[in-house]
Amino acid sequence: MLAFKSGFVTIIGRPNVGKSTLINNIVGQKILIMSNKPQTTRNKIQTIYNGEESQIVFLDTPGIHKPKNKLGENMVKAAKDTLNEVDVIVFLVDESTEIGPGDRYILEMLKDVKTPVILGINKIDILEPDAYKAVYEAYSEYNIFDEIMGLSAINGKNVDKLIDKLVERLPDGPQYFPSDMITDQPERFIVSEIVREKLLHYLHEEVPHGVAVVVNFMRQREDKDIIDIDVTIYCERNSHKAIIIGKNGKKIKGVGKSSREEIERLLGSKVFMEIWVKVKKDWRDKESMLRNLGYM
Structure with missing residues (x-):
């Protein structure tokens, strides 16, 4: 009988390279919010992959970037701290054939890390073979990777191979979570993330990064199969509040409708x-507010 293997893995990379998409594909269910805007993930969220003889606990961390406020500083600190807490690191890059300053910053960090690192070149579904070869060769020159492989987070190509590579590098260990559990986050947190994702889709420019979502309560009605949910969206400016609500409340109604449909599922x-919708001026730079929202 094979020994049970378990451990912790983090997926790091620049904002918007597909980290959340990859984890959602691995666990087979949407847990982490996805958006085409950077800095979607703010909290270090644990999601769980359960194999027949293995369990991988993924720590999804915020994209590593140059912070502009206390929220950004805490997001980057969470990502950096994770590198020393896990058994394997997956460094995810996209189809860019040139290594930009953001990736070079992460590469310099990884030079000092003793944890095994797998480089995942994402979006191979849109990469020509010559372009893939160029990306592969550019990163292999750093000589810090235990494995380099191409994959597509959005359509699942080679994701099963990545899981195999991760399990190979995990130690023998216990089953940390029940086999039917795919996240350690409570329903209230996932509900708040769904609402925040819809805001990211409906809004534009700087406003989405200045919003936080809090679920005040969730209550099941005793006599009916209905759950009452009360949500507050915090923003930093009165002008932002007006944008979130929209003309005649059209935008916030759209956010509410699309959120409710997904939450019902x-x-x-x-x-x-x-x-x-409430205004909390410059909340991203106020430690008390960040603590209350769980970002510290």
């Missing part, structure tokens, strides 16, 4: 949701 129940 998640919870398997009808949902009645109320959304409030």
Whole structure:
């Protein structure tokens, strides 16, 4: 009988290279929010892959970037700290044939890390063979990777091979979480992330990064199959509040409708949701607010 293998893996990379998409593909269910805007992930979220004789606990961390405020500083610190807490690191890059300053910054960090590192070249579904070869050769010159492989997070190409490579490098260990568990986050957190994802889709420019979402309560009605959810969206400016609400409330209604539909699928129940928009000036630079929101 094979020994059970388990351990912790983090996927790092510049913002918007597909880290959340990859983890959602691995666990087979949408847990981490996805957006075409950078800095989608703010919290270090644990998701769990359960194999027949293995369990991988993924720490999804914020994209490593140059911070502009206290929220950004905490996001980068969370990502850096994780490198020394895990059994394997996956450094995910995209189809860019030139190594930019963001990737070079991460490469310099990885030089000092003793943890095994696998380089994942994402988006091979849109990469020509010559372009893939150029990316492969550019990164291999750093001589810090235990493995380099191409994959597509969005369509799952080679994701199973990546899982095999990760399991090979995990130690023998216990099953940390039940086999039917795919995240350690409570439903309230996932609900708040769904609402924040819809905001990222509906809004534009700087406003999405100045919003936080808090679920004030979730209550199951005793006599009906309905869950009441009360949500507050915090933003930093009165002008942002007006943008979030939209003309005649059209934008916030769209956010509410698309959020509710996804939350109903998640919870398997009808949902009645109320959304409030409040202004907390410069909340991303206030430690007390960041603590209350779970970012510190």
